[in-house]
Amino acid sequence: MGKKNKQFVENVTAMEDDFARWYTDVVKQADLVDYGPVRGTMIIKPDGFAIWENIRDELDRQIKATGHSNVSFPLFVPERLLQKEKDHVEGFAPEVAWVTHGGEDKLAERIAVRPTSEALFSDYYSKNIHSYRDLPMLYNQWANVVRWEKTTRPFLRSSEFHWQEGHTAHATDADASEETDRMLGVYADVVENYLAIPVYKGRKTDKEKFAGAKYTLTIEALMHDGKALQSATSHHFGSGFAEAFDITYLDENGESQFVHQTSWGLSTRIMGALIMVHGDNRGLVVPPQIAPTQAMIVPVAQHKEGVLDKAYDLRDEMKDLVRVGIDASDKKPGWKFNEYEMKGIPVRIEMGPKDIEKDQVVLVRRDTGEKEFVARTDLEARLPVLLDEIQQNLFDKALAHRVEKTSVATDMDEFKQTLDQKSGFIKAMWCGDMSCEEKIKEDTGATSRLIPFEQESIADTCVCCGKEAKELVYWAKAY
Amino acid sequence: MGKKNKQFVENVTAMEDDFARWYTDVVKQADLVDYGPVRGTMIIKPDGFAIWENIRDELDRQIKATGHSNVSFPLFVPERLLQKEKDHVEGFAPEVAWVTHGGEDKLAERIAVRPTSEALFSDYYSKNIHSYRDLPMLYNQWANVVRWEKTTRPFLRSSEFHWQEGHTAHATDADASEETDRMLGVYADVVENYLAIPVYKGRKTDKEKFAGAKYTLTIEALMHDGKALQSATSHHFGSGFAEAFDITYLDENGESQFVHQTSWGLSTRIMGALIMVHGDNRGLVVPPQIAPTQAMIVPVAQHKEGVLDKAYDLRDEMKDLVRVGIDASDKKPGWKFNEYEMKGIPVRIEMGPKDIEKDQVVLVRRDTGEKEFVARTDLEARLPVLLDEIQQNLFDKALAHRVEKTSVATDMDEFKQTLDQKSGFIKAMWCGDMSCEEKIKEDTGATSRLIPFEQESIADTCVCCGKEAKELVYWAKAY
Ligand SMILES: [Zn+2]
Ligand SMILES: [Zn+2]
Numbered sequence A, B: 001m002g003k004k005n006k007q008f009v010e011n012v013t014a015m016e017d018d019f020a021r022w023y024t025d026v027v028k029q030a031d032l033v034d035y036g037p038v039r040g041t042m043i044i045k046p047d048g049f050a051i052w053e054n055i056r057d058e059l060d061r062q063i064k065a066t067g068h069s070n071v072s073f074p075l076f077v078p079e080r081l082l083q084k085e086k087d088h089v090e091g092f093a094p095e096v097a098w099v100t101h102g103g104e105d106k107l108a109e110r111i112a113v114r115p116t117s118e119a120l121f122s123d124y125y126s127k128n129i130h131s132y133r134d135l136p137m138l139y140n141q142w143a144n145v146v147r148w149e150k151t152t153r154p155f156l157r158s159s160e161f162h163w164q165e166g167h168t169a170h171a172t173d174a175d176a177s178e179e180t181d182r183m184l185g186v187y188a189d190v191v192e193n194y195l196a197i198p199v200y201k202g203r204k205t206d207k208e209k210f211a212g213a214k215y216t217l218t219i220e221a222l223m224h225d226g227k228a229l230q231s232a233t234s235h236h237f238g239s240g241f242a243e244a245f246d247i248t249y250l251d252e253n254g255e256s257q258f259v260h261q262t263s264w265g266l267s268t269r270i271m272g273a274l275i276m277v278h279g280d281n282r283g284l285v286v287p288p289q290i291a292p293t294q295a296m297i298v299p300v301a302q303h304k305e306g307v308l309d310k311a312y313d314l315r316d317e318m319k320d321l322v323r324v325g326i327d328a329s330d331k332k333p334g335w336k337f338n339e340y341e342m343k344g345i346p347v348r349i350e351m352g353p354k355d356i357e358k359d360q361v362v363l364v365r366r367d368t369g370e371k372e373f374v375a376r377t378d379l380e381a382r383l384p385v386l387l388d389e390i391q392q393n394l395f396d397k398a399l400a401h402r403v404e405k406t407s408v409a410t411d412m413d414e415f416k417q418t419l420d421q422k423s424g425f426i427k428a429m430w431c432g433d434m435s436c437e438e439k440i441k442e443d444t445g446a447t448s449r450l451i452p453f454e455q456e457s458i459a460d461t462c463v464c465c466g467k468e469a470k471e472l473v474y475w476a477k478a479y
Helices: A002-010 A019-029 A046-065 A086-095 A118-128 A173-193 A240-245 A269-278 A307-318 A333-342 A353-357 A376-404 A412-422 A434-444 B002-010 B019-029 B046-065 B086-095 B118-128 B173-193 B240-245 B269-278 B307-318 B333-342 B353-358 B376-404 B412-422 B434-444
Strands: A033-035 A042-044 A076-078 A097-102 A105-113 A137-146 A160-170 A200-203 A215-222 A228-238 A248-250 A256-258 A260-267 A295-299 A324-326 A347-351 A360-365 A371-375 A406-408 A425-430 A447-452 A471-476 B033-035 B042-044 B076-078 B097-102 B105-113 B137-146 B160-170 B200-203 B215-222 B228-238 B248-250 B256-258 B260-267 B295-299 B324-326 B347-351 B360-365 B371-375 B406-408 B425-430 B447-452 B471-476
Touching: A019 A033, A019 A269, A042 A046, A046 A137, A046 A160, A046 A173, A046 A269, A086 A240, A097 B105, A105 B097, A118 A137, A118 A160, A118 A240, A118 A260, A160 A173, A173 A215, A173 A228, A173 A260, A215 A269, A215 A376, A215 A447, A215 A471, A228 A240, A228 A269, A240 A260, A260 A269, A269 A376, A295 A307, A295 A333, A307 A324, A307 A347, A307 A353, A307 A376, A333 A347, A347 A353, A347 A376, A353 A360, A360 A376, A371 A376, A376 A406, A412 A425, A412 A434, A434 A447, B019 B033, B019 B269, B042 B046, B046 B137, B046 B160, B046 B173, B046 B269, B086 B240, B118 B137, B118 B160, B118 B240, B118 B260, B160 B173, B173 B215, B173 B228, B173 B260, B215 B269, B215 B376, B215 B447, B215 B471, B228 B240, B228 B269, B240 B260, B260 B269, B269 B376, B295 B307, B295 B333, B307 B324, B307 B347, B307 B353, B307 B376, B333 B347, B347 B353, B347 B376, B353 B360, B360 B376, B371 B376, B376 B406, B412 B425, B412 B434, B434 B447
Parallel strands: A295 A324, A295 A347, A406 A425, B295 B324, B295 B347, B406 B425
Antiparallel strands: A033 A042, A076 A105, A097 A105, A097 B097, A137 A160, A160 A260, A200 A215, A200 A447, A215 A228, A228 A260, A248 A256, A347 A360, A360 A371, A425 A471, A447 A471, B033 B042, B076 B105, B097 B105, B137 B160, B160 B260, B200 B215, B200 B447, B215 B228, B228 B260, B248 B256, B347 B360, B360 B371, B425 B471, B447 B471
């Protein structure tokens, strides 16, 4: 067991040695993803997809609960539609995969494999919205999109990825603002309460906003290596797309008005955050709320009479209470322990002849490694509570890490020094000029992550140029 | 009310007059689908997508219950992979949409937008299957695929469609056979018991089988116009793909063996069957098992005091029992009646001041139009039973139609005459020669739909050439 144990962890680079390799190793060893044959594409394997399904199902529930309907729009966007909104096409054209042939025939017009679907929804809205009675239109779709990226990494940046994209049209700018806020709130809830990842909420600078948006709201999380990851975004378009696509409605006075639109998305990128926030050198750690298997029963000395029967009884008793699995294969318990630690299953339930004698089981937490002996009669009460404790502990640990890694800087020396020594988020005042933003990026590698909703006044002057400060910004190196 | 009523049905061509136009009208008026901007693509609207979600959820449940795991494989297939299995590429190459550029750059190799994913799964299996311990490998994915069709119709034949595609690898031919049968059984269960569509089960002829398959199993349904629709297929590949992709495993004796594969799919095409089996001149009819809304409450004289309150009370009482909606908009009841008939909602619940006085509601069945007065105290017991009755009645009606439209022919005159006069399925004996199959198609327009599992001996000789008959075949004109 000791040897196997060591062997297993040998396949995973320690995160302190090489975080990027640790990430790739965990993704591979935890059986989440494999590479597809076309550069930058990924195969999401059963264990990876089951986690994504749980995230998707909860988010889908909340999207529907906030009044949205699921739809399915096409994969293909004609080039002429993509070109209608100037900022939008400029932002996306460099990464578009182009279809030029159907069967043997060359197409009259190139077709984009959707990098995102604003153009398609806007085209649809222009034909289907007539009156204020048609508003708001609240659509969402779960879809695959393609962006031809130069460098790719599983989940974090892949040529094809999965996401949901909400697209809505409203009568007024204020209605669209409310929607933009509401959906950022939904994302924050799912990411904090289900993925156990604390997020900062705020607005992107104009430099970092979505191509074509009036403004973009974002939630940003901190990875274990001190880099930030944009976890979901919610865009307010004002009437930019409406003007480009001529989307108008007759208001209650019979006057023609442009609609005001939003879009918002959360993608399989969040799987990367999950790995990089909770994972450790033994592998993945999955928060109980979204774990496909919350507790795995590993029988010990299962060849001894009665052990397997009791283990299956246990499974049957627990299965309506928690998502429970059992590994009754002939592999050694030590192998199984390592395997399910690597896969990040929140709780291991060990049961051997001695435990059966004492009418108890052993619970082992994935997050802390702590062992706990629980009487069989107490298990039904204890196990759900333990899962809640693990969920809370994962969030608390991530929050403590973020507190530790969130610093303040009032001048560039302090900014650089803190970033070098501590990494993480740097809170610093900004004058609002894009040139300062660009200079900071060039000098330090950090980008503006967000202008937090909760503003503080740290200093009166811009951290970069020393002119009058307008806003507090959170800066970080980012994925 | 009478006028609106008439207006509404005026938008739908009578199916007796022009079935194809009736279909298109219903698809449009019931708000299921709109056309995408690229030829042959479709936008599935909220009401259409909600039905598909219910079909998907039930099928997904059964796919998981039979031991399969969901995965996600890429949208893109390199041309060289598609070409590995000769029959397969010949079958699909003419309908492939080709990606030739990524951003500004021309790609070194053309990439196919997947028309189906056998090549991708086979490539993966060749790298990931080593030992008999790895088998069976039981994967499924829900995905969009693209086939560049010349003529397209919503759901029935679209350039892009949604489906699930199962891909499995097994140690033996017999194991793969069992799997092929099992999944056809799952499809038959979902289509018959959830979509209320009776199906014939059998095997495709070699001419009609999937490109690259050893054999294809199929379920075939009869549409209202007497044409057949292939509703789902399950393919046994033998070791054809295994040989082309070099997918081998070491058996228990340490000898290298080819795996045996299957694939099976059900697509959004089934939505077309749903419409054409149950629909009528008043619109769509959705079986209760998959209806997003099973009962719609329409308050009558809702401006009168207490009516709306009572209607909402009713909704609240019913909402844990059935999927219930309420339309409290200021549209006229007559408009609402027509609207929800068009959308195919199984039961309408009317409630006006008189009903409130008598402490009753009026239930109106979509399938028969029958009205039923039910005391409020009996509703909780009655409504679920009524939904079951509607589900059963839809199946029974479709079955009776199929019985009426399934005929026998022993020579080509009879074949042609029956097909002309009655349409539907023709049961006729076949010698097994593809030339007879081709001749029948050419002379009558009917294709071999399946070689039924339940064989009968109708005659000793082939209906076409008069030589010795080998098998009974069901023939029909088909979508
Ligand atoms: Zn400045
Ligand atoms: Zn013949």
